[in-house]
Amino acid sequence: MPSIILTVNHDAGLHARPLAQFVKVVGAFDAEVQVTNLSREKGPSNGASPLSLLLLAVTRGQKILVEATGAEAEEVLEALRALVESNFEDERE
Secondary structure, three states: OOEEEEEOOOOOOOOHHHHHHHHHHHHOOOOEEEEEEOOOOEEEEEOOOHHHHHOOOOOOOOEEEEEEEOOOHHHHHHHHHHHHHOOOOOOOO
16 A cells, blocks of 8 residues: 655644635545554544544644555645645745
């Protein structure tokens, strides 16, 4: 199963707007995504479910493991990497 480890550096962590953006990206691909908060040892959770992701309690500086399966697994991981590495496109950061 393809996977990546990312560090969430947004001030809000994986919450509110960043979380909504994450779920939107996952929904745009033909893939199943699982997310684990490596820093708190929580998960895995469904990457397409805002509530499941919220329960991971990912805060700034924490590492997440993102795993994907399906026809567009590699593509969704690259899109999520770009989103997280752009700090969720937050121009203030």
